[in-house]
Amino acid sequence: MLLNNSTFRSLCRARGLLSESTEDRLTIRTIAREIAISPYHFIRQFEAVFGITPHQFRIHSRLEQARLLLAMGGYSVTEVCMEVGFSSLGSFSDLFTRKIGESPSNYRRRARAMVQVPSNYPPLQLFPGCLSLMGSLPASAFRNFQEARPTALR
Amino acid sequence: MRIKLTSIMVDDQDKALDFYTRVLGFQKKHEFPVGEYKWLTVVSTEAPQDVELSLEPNANPAGKTFQKAMFDQKIPVAAFEVSDIDKEYKRLRALGAVFVIEPTKMGPVTLAVMSDTCGNLIQLYQPS
Numbered sequence: 676m677l678l679n680n681s682t683f684r685s686l687c688r689a690r691g692l693l694s695e696s697t698e699d700r701l702t703i704r705t706i707a708r709e710i711a712i713s714p715y716h717f718i719r720q721f722e723a724v725f726g727i728t729p730h731q732f733r734i735h736s737r738l739e740q741a742r743l744l745l746a747m748g749g750y751s752v753t754e755v756c757m758e759v760g761f762s763s764l765g766s767f768s769d770l771f772t773r774k775i776g777e778s779p780s781n782y783r784r785r786a787r788a789m790v791q792v793p794s795n796y797p798p799l800q801l802f803p804g805c806l807s808l809m810g811s812l813p814a815s816a817f818r819n820f821q822e823a824r825p826t827a828l829r
Numbered sequence: 830m831r832i833k834l835t836s837i838m839v840d841d842q843d844k845a846l847d848f849y850t851r852v853l854g855f856q857k858k859h860e861f862p863v864g865e866y867k868w869l870t871v872v873s874t875e876a877p878q879d880v881e882l883s884l885e886p887n888a889n890p891a892g893k894t895f896q897k898a899m900f901d902q903k904i905p906v907a908a909f910e911v912s913d914i915d916k917e918y919k920r921l922r923a924l925g926a927v928f929v930i931e932p933t934k935m936g937p938v939t940l941a942v943m944s945d946t947c948g949n950l951i952q953l954y955q956p957s
Binding site: 676677678680683687690691720723724725726727735739743775776796797799800801802803806808809811812813 | 834836840841844848861863864865866867868883885886888889890891893897900901903922925926927928929931944946947948
C-alpha cells in the first residue's frame with residue numbers, strides 16, 4: 676500500500692483521537708467520519724500502518740495510561756479505572772491483568788515500592804528508556820554475546 | 830571504541846520481532862527476558878556479525894512522545910541500505926507493508942519510507 680499525504684495525516688489524526696479520548700461515545704465509526712474515510716478503509720489502513728486495529732489501539736492506550744497513573748499518581752485503582760474511561764472496575768481489572776500480567780492493585784503496590792523519592796518521572800524499572808535494559812541483563816549475557824551465533828527465526 | 834549496537838523504540842516487542850524478521854528479513858540475535866520486557870536484538874542475514882539493532886520498548890512516556898512526534902512529522906528514525914530498492918519495494922508491498930514515500934531519487938540515493946507497524950517510519954535507501 677502507498678499512502679498519500681492526506682490519508683497519512685488523517686490516520687495520524689485518528690490515532691491522536693483514539694489515544695486522547697476516554698469516551699466510548701467517540702466510536703470507530705465517528706472517527707472514520709471525522710477523517711472522511713469509510714469505516715472499512717479506516718480500520719484496514721489503520722491496521723496496516725500501526726499493526727493493530729483502532730479498537731485494539733484504544734484499549735492499549737488506555738491500559739498504558741492506567742499503568743502510568745498507577746505508578747505515579749496518588750490515585751486508587753478505582754479512580755484510575757474511571758480516569759481512563761472504563762465504567763466497570765471488574766472489566767478493567769480483568770483486562771489489565773490479562774494484558775499486563777498482574778492485577779492493577781499488585782502493579783500499583785509494586786510500582787510504589789520502586790519510587791524512593793517523589794519524582795516527575797516514573798520508575799525506570801517499569802518504564803525503561805532506550806538501552807536502559809542492558810543494565811538488567813544477567814552477568815553471563817555479555818559472555819553469551821561473544822559466543823552466540825545469530826539464530827534464524829524461520 | 831566500536832559501533833556494534835544501535836536501537837529503535839517499538840510499541841510492542843513481539844510485533845516488532847515478527848515485522849523485523851518475517852517482513853524486513855533480519856534475523857533474531859538475542860532475546861533475554863528482563864522483567865516484563867526483553868533485551869531483543871536482530872542482525873542482517875547478509876552481515877550477521879555487523880551492527881545489532883535493539884528493538885527497545887517505548888514504555889517511557891518521553892519515548893512515546895518522541896516517537897509519535899517523529900512519526901506525525903513523517904520523519905524516519907532509522908535507515909537501512911538495500912542493493913535494489915525497486916525489488917525490495919515490490920517485495921515489501923506484496924507482504925502488506927505501507928509506504929509513505931515510494932522509491933524516489935534524492936541526491937546520492939534512491940530512497941523509500943515505510944511504516945514498521947510499531948510506531949516508526951523507517952527509510953530504505955540504495956546508494957547510486
